[in-house]
Amino acid sequence: MSANSRPAHGEHPTREALRMFARSPVAVVGFALLGAIVALALLGPMLMPADPFDIVAAPLSPPSFQEALLGTDQQGRDVLTGIVHGGRATLAVGLSAALVSVLIGITVGAIAGFFGGTIDEILMRVTEFFQVLPALLFSMVLVTLFTPTLMTIALSIGAVSWTATARLTRAEFLKLKELDFVAAEHVIGAGKGRIIWGVILPNALPPLIVSATFAIGTAILFEASLSFLGLGDPNRMSWGLMIGSSRSYILSSWWAVTFPGCMIFLTVLAVSLIGDGLNDALNPKLRERR
Structure with missing residues (x-):
């Protein structure tokens, strides 16, 4: 971030972003809600x-x-115990899948945006191919090909949900690589690897952090969808597995589905609120207006 984007009073941009995040009621509510859910998942068992x-x-x-x-539920298992223990698996899949998605997306987008030309064309055609695939159907195929475990589920979700991050990263690199501080790195003979990962990427992180936050919520919903369809890990309790195993009794025994469904809803809501708060806090133009 350039010096021109710093607040007029000279406060460091990171500190200013944290201050704006803390001043956002939406972000604070989301952070508190997610903190409570994570505490339940970690300490509840x-x-x-x-x-x-x-x-x-x-x-x-x-x-x-x-x-x-x-x-x-339909087998006589305690719903509350399932919710307490299932949070770990659900959050683990969400975080792992989002990490895989972001790593693939940033790598593809950074290389495409920095090199341009033929490399950009090829990588963007690959991105478009994955973008037009039915994501849920493709992830179902991947999980079916391997033994359904938390790892394979996370990898399959990450493998189909990276395209938005790749396009965002590419757009940031196309914009940033033309700026003076990148040209200066070329002049002093910096290698391409250093320019991509050590110079441009740190300056492209703010929107990518926001994108990663929303990717967590998407991955949690993906895991719930796969478990609902019977493709979850049968040996690990998760909120999605609880919903999937009791879906036939939703009208007669609402509690077996409603309570784990509410936990998924609250988790995705909390992540979305945090994402909105980060989007506002990391936007330098909005910080200047405020």
Whole structure:
């Protein structure tokens, strides 16, 4: 970021961005909500060490203070225990898939935007090919080809959801590579690798960070969709698996689907609110107006 984009009072851009993020009610609510969900996923299993696959009561028992606070599913498993333990798997898949997606997207977009020409044409045609593929269907095929585990699910989601990040990275590189500070690196003989990853990429990070945030929410929804269709890891409890295994009883036993569905909704909502807050905080033009 150039010196001209710094606030008039001389505050460092990073500190100014954090201050704006903290002043955003939407961002603060999202951060607090996501923090509570992460705390539940990390600390909950320690407070409720029971196996989420254990049968604790009659199948499809309604919420009750005597047996199961949030009821049981079609196999008699405690819904509350499943929610507490399932958060780890759901969040792990979301973070891992988003990381894979961002790494692929940044790599493809950075190379295409920096080199241009034939390399750009080839990489953009590959990106368009993946962009027109039905993402959910393609990820289903990938998961089906391998044993459904958290790792294969995360990799399959990341492999089909990187195109938006690639296009955004390419656009940032096309813009930034023409600026004076990049030309100065060429003049002093800096290598292409240093210019791409050490000079241009750090200046392109703000919009990419926002894109990565939204990618987490997308990956969580993808995992829930795959689990709903019976393609989740059957050996690891997740919110998507809870919804998928009880989908046939949604009208008669709403609690088995509604509560894990609410957790997915709240998590994606929190991530989206944080993304909106980051978008405002990392936008230098908006910071100058404020």
